[in-house]
């Protein structure tokens with residue numbers, strides 16, 4: 001059970017890495033746009049995060065306040081990705097005010113995960 005949980009944590013981290021990595025690629029190239037990869041990665045983080053929110057294969061208690069905040073942050077990222085890709089399709093551009101919070105909030109969630117116990 002512990003090994004399976006570790007594998008799910010690993011996939012959860014891959015979701016974060018792909019989301020943040022895909023965002024950094026666009027930011028460094030000075031393209032303020034969202035890509036489908038960001039949305040797929042967010043779904044991976046959500047599904048694995050929900051699986052990890054059940055208390056199995058654990059030797060400590062879960063911090064449900066932290067999990068709740070992470071879920072809210074993830075929903076905001078999802079909304080920004082949804083609004084962003086619709087706006088991008090319609091106008092061909094994405095306002096920086098939608099692009100920047102996506103990466104910042106993804107990093108915030110990873111920060112919450114490791115700092116808040």
Ligand code: HEM
Pocket residue numbers: 009012013016019045046048049050052053054062067070071074077105106107109110113114
């Ligand atoms: C962009 C979104 C997210 C990011 C960047 C993220 C990041 C992380 C990271 C880095 C860890 C490992 C921390 C550690 O083991 O110390 C982790 C663990 C975890 N995450 Fe997330 N997460 C995200 C979304 C979510 C969501 C939406 C949920 C639940 C609804 C969730 C639930 C959990 C749980 C339960 C753990 C394991 C905690 C434990 O075993 O003590 N995560 N997350």
